[in-house]
Amino acid sequence: MPDAKISLQDIARRLGVSAKTVSGALHGDGSIRMAEGTRARIKALADELGYVPNMVARGMRQGVMPxxxxxxxxxxxxxxxxxxxxxxxxxxxxxxxxxxxxxxxxxxxxxxxxxxxxxxxxxxxxxxxxxxxxxxxxxxxxxxxxxxxxxxxxxxxxxxxxxAEREAAEAIVNHLFDRGRKSIAFLNLPGLLAGTMREDGFRAAHAARGLAPNEAWIRPATRGPLYSDRARSLVFAHVQEMLSGPVRPDAILCGNDRVALEAYNTLRRIGARIPEDVAVASFDNQVEIAARLDPPLTTMALPHxxxxxxxxxxxxxxxxxxxxxxxxxxxxxxxxxx
Structure with a gap:
């Protein structure tokens, strides 16, 4: 069984070199010059003896720990x-x-x-x-x-x-357009930097195609200045209203997967089919939500x-x-x- 207490000095004595040379060979100190043969012999003996670097001692000497x-x-x-x-x-x-x-x-x-x-x-x-x-x-x-x-x-x-929030919103909106959707609503996250940047991307994707989004369909998912679990949800009221008029969205982009879950429930309650009547897309890819919805949710996965x-x-x-x-x-x- 290798001896975990083998030191640099032990290796140096056996090879007839300095402890500094051994340290340079084993710890990659490029400032210490030596023949490659010497470096190879030091590494071989260290492996044979089972040398284990004392990271604490080394850290103390260098002033930083690993x-x-x-x-x-x-x-x-x-x-x-x-x-x-x-x-x-x-x-x-x-x-x-x-x-x-x-x-x-x-x-x-x-x-x-x-x-x-x-x-x-x-x-x-x-x-x-x-x-x-x-x-x-x-x-x-x-x-x-x-x-x-x-x-x-x-x-x-x-x-x-x-x-890359703005880029992600542009990508998912372009995906909806490419899949034949023409009228996209956005249930955004109020008061969050991500929400602001995603709305910028939502608008940019429309502008790039010479389109203007329906301003009446860009709405906050919750009441109040900041999106949170404690804030009152507005998803049911918004979705129901948008789909009750003569002009209806054929896709709903949701600020995150939890908002999308609420949108699914609302669409089911009013008899709308996903994706036949209304497509739903989102952000985050919280797999415990997105992959288990019926049908499974298309979403932009956060790059965590x-x-x-x-x-x-x-x-x-x-x-x-x-x-x-x-x-x-x-x-x-x-x-x-x-």
Whole structure:
């Protein structure tokens, strides 16, 4: 059984070289020059003896540990948003790094959470949010946070990875047009950045075809200034009204899959068939909803896994550097509702 306590000094003594040379060969320090034969002998003996790097000691010497810190604003409480952390964790592990996550409930705790993570001497710290939003970090935390994940820095100073909301809306509207739909209603998410950007994309897709959307069919899915589970739903009233007039939409784009679920229920209650009478499309691809509706829902999948993988690439120092704001594209999931 390999001896886990073999040290750099042990290997150095056996080969008659310095511990610094052994460290350079095993830890990839390009500043230490040596013959390739020497490097190969050191690696071979380390493998034979079962040398295990003391990452803690190495981290103490270098002033950083093989750790990435994440300040998570509600991210770990949302079933589909956790895909960001899952993909991130899987990716950084391939680089020999570990992830330490601290959850924050309100902005007043962000500074303390960043300070707590700094005690671990992480290689980098990122801030991640459960949905696309603008975040105003406290001044004391700004210098420590290297990357914003699924959110934007209010000052535009910190690199940010966000979903390409406008592009996604253009893509799904074009898909509806390409499938023969001509009159599209939009039940949007009020008060959310995603809703604003998706409406921009909705309008842009119409404009690109020389069309103007029916303004009376662009409506909020809930009452109040902000979409939330607690807000009163307006879906039933809106769908019923739009389909009771002489001019009716032949497609309804929903702000997310939960809104689409309500639209399905309303259409069934008033005797409209999906997709024969009205097509329904959406955003998010919450599989527990979208794939189980009847018929299954066509939707734009949030790029959570891609965001997690790209964040890992940036923070591990691999691949290209982050842009100021980097938009990650959604993926169209075609099902039977269109």
């Amino acid at each position: 750790i990435i810190g994440i300040v998570a604003d509600g991210l770990i409480t949302q079933p589909f948003a956790t895909e960001i952390l899952r993909a991130f964790d899987n990716s950084v592990r391939t680089e020999g790094l570990s992830v330490v996550v601290t959850s924050v409930g309100d902005p007043s705790t962000v500074e303390a959470s960043v300070a707590e993570l700094q005690r671990f001497m992480p290689r980098a710290i990122a801030y991640a949010a459960m949905y696309h939003q603008v975040v105003d970090l406290p001044k004391a935390a700004r210098g420590a946070v290297k990357l914003m994940i699924n959110c934007r820095d209010s000052e535009g100073e910190i690199a940010s990875l966000v979903p 896994r891609a965001i997690g993988r790209r964040a890992a690439e940036i923070l591990a120092g691999q691949g290209r550097r982050a842009n100021s704001i980097e938009e990650i594209p959604f993926r169209l999931v075609e099902r039977a509702s269109v």
